[in-house]
Amino acid sequence: ELKVEQNPLFLSMQEGKNYTIYCNYSTTSDRLYWYRQDPGKSLESLFVLLSNGAVKQEGRLMASLDTKARLSTLHITAAVHDLSATYFCAVDKGGNQFYFGTGTSLTVIP
Amino acid sequence: NAGVTQTPKFQVLKTGQSMTLQCAQDMNHNSMYWYRQDPGMGLRLIYYSASEGTTDKGEVPNGYNVSRLNKREFSLRLESAAPSQTSVYFCASSEWGQGIAKNIQYFGAGTRLSVL
Numbered sequence: 001e002l003k004v005e006q007n008p009l010f011l012s013m014q015e016g017k018n019y020t021i022y023c024n025y026s027t028t029s030d031r032l033y034w035y036r037q038d039p040g041k042s043l044e045s046l047f048v049l050l051s052n053g054a055v056k057q058e059g060r061l062m063a064s065l066d067t068k069a070r071l072s073t074l075h076i077t078a079a080v081h082d083l084s085a086t087y088f089c090a091v092d093k094g095g096n097q098f099y100f101g102t103g104t105s106l107t108v109i110p
Numbered sequence: 111n112a113g114v115t116q117t118p119k120f121q122v123l124k125t126g127q128s129m130t131l132q133c134a135q136d137m138n139h140n141s142m143y144w145y146r147q148d149p150g151m152g153l154r155l156i157y158y159s160a161s162e163g164t165t166d167k168g169e170v171p172n173g174y175n176v177s178r179l180n181k182r183e184f185s186l187r188l189e190s191a192a193p194s195q196t197s198v199y200f201c202a203s204s205e206w207g208q209g210i211a212k213n214i215q216y217f218g219a220g221t222r223l224s225v226l
């Protein structure tokens with residue numbers, strides 16, 4: 001069974017600071033996804049990483065993938081309150097079998 | 111364009127009762143999914159359907175049945191609800207299988223189910 005681990009589980013950071021969320025997965029996978037979930041809401045796609053060394057950036061978020069280390073990172077630059085949410089990474093095995101991490105609950109405080 | 115629509119949004123059941131969660135998508139996607147979300151455990155795949163007429167088990171299928179009624183609709187049935195099935199259920203759809211390299215899923219708003 002494929003396992004996906006995220007850390008930290010909870011993150012409280014001050015506005016303007018930088019931080020990184022880590023996502024490790026246990027077996028090879030073709031695709032790595034990052035999703036965002038606001039409290040009481042559904043999930044929204046942020047990034048899809050398809051190959052080793054892939055890097056995607058959107059605003060203050062940047063995601064990267066190292067398939068050899070089975071590691072993806074989500075880097076937050078100069079955090080703002082609007083980034084407060086839960087962030088999930090996920091991998092798929094064979095296309096439709098998805099495995100999600102436990103999520104990282106991010107709170108950005110003034 | 112509504113995307114993925116789930117009904118109901120909230121439901122309370124007694125142990126042993128049955129119910130069906132409905133899901134419909136209007137994006138002409140081939141693939142549809144049912145997940146449950148529990149605190150501290152992320153999302154876990156219950157069942158998925160790669161195309162109309164096919165369904166496959168995910169990580170946690172026990173206690174559930176599904177039906178892919180047509181390309182748009184994918185329902186999840188609890189035949190005899192148990193307190194362990196108290197959760198938030200999400201339906202999702204994606205273009206996987208339509209020549210797309212990325213399997214981005216689009217999620218519904220969720221159904222909050224309590225089994226007493």
